[in-house]
Amino acid sequence: MDCRRQGRRRQAYRDVFTALPRDLTVEMMELPLAQRSKNSDIAKAMEKEGEAMLAAIEKGGKDEQVIALEVKGKPWSTEQLAENLASWKMSGNNYSLLIGGPDGLAPACVQKASIKWSLSPLTLPHPLVRILVIEQLYRASSILQNHPYHK
Numbered sequence: 001m002d003c004r005r006q007g008r009r010r011q012a013y014r015d016v017f018t019a020l021p022r023d024l025t026v027e028m029m030e031l032p033l034a035q036r037s038k039n040s041d042i043a044k045a046m047e048k049e050g051e052a053m054l055a056a057i058e059k060g061g062k063d064e065q066v067i068a069l070e071v072k073g074k075p076w077s078t079e080q081l082a083e084n085l086a087s088w089k090m091s092g093n094n095y096s097l098l099i100g101g102p103d104g105l106a107p108a109c110v111q112k113a114s115i116k117w118s119l120s121p122l123t124l125p126h127p128l129v130r131i132l133v134i135e136q137l138y139r140a141s142s143i144l145q146n147h148p149y150h151k
Contacts, residue, residue: 020134023089024141028130029056033101042103050106057096066113067097068105069129073116082140099129 020026031052034045057064065088076084088095097117098109102125110116119132142148 021141046103046106049101050108053098065093065095067115068110068113069099070116073118075118078139082143085140
């Protein structure tokens with residue numbers, strides 16, 4: 001990936017992240033991708049990535065709820081995300097949104113998830129997914145605060 005493009009994507013994420021309201025705490029944890037080469041076993045790479053994700057969220061405790069960003073998940077409008085966000089905030093639980101690597105999310109992560117959310121039926125590059133998710137959380141939060149930004 002072009003370093004300038006990667007830098008712009010990181011900046012786009014930071015721009016929206018810093019605009020989030022204080023009552024919406026978001027922490028992004030980037031885990032390294034499993035090593036890939038021309039002869040790599042993709043299933044093993046995905047399994048290794050999934051194990052790292054599950055180990056990271058297990059540190060969150062028993063109230064951790066898992067949301068898998070999965071192409072076969074349920075698509076939501078921004079308004080539906082706002083409704084879910086309101087419910088999540090009221091629950092008192094922590095929520096982990098799992099974004100897969102270039103080959104998708106490990107089956108173990110999908111199985112662990114109580115919620116499966118599809119951003120699009122399109123295959124999206126995982127760096128772009130982070131931007132879409134944070135932007136949609138911002139828009140959903142704006143709806144909950146009766147702010148006109150979401151329109």
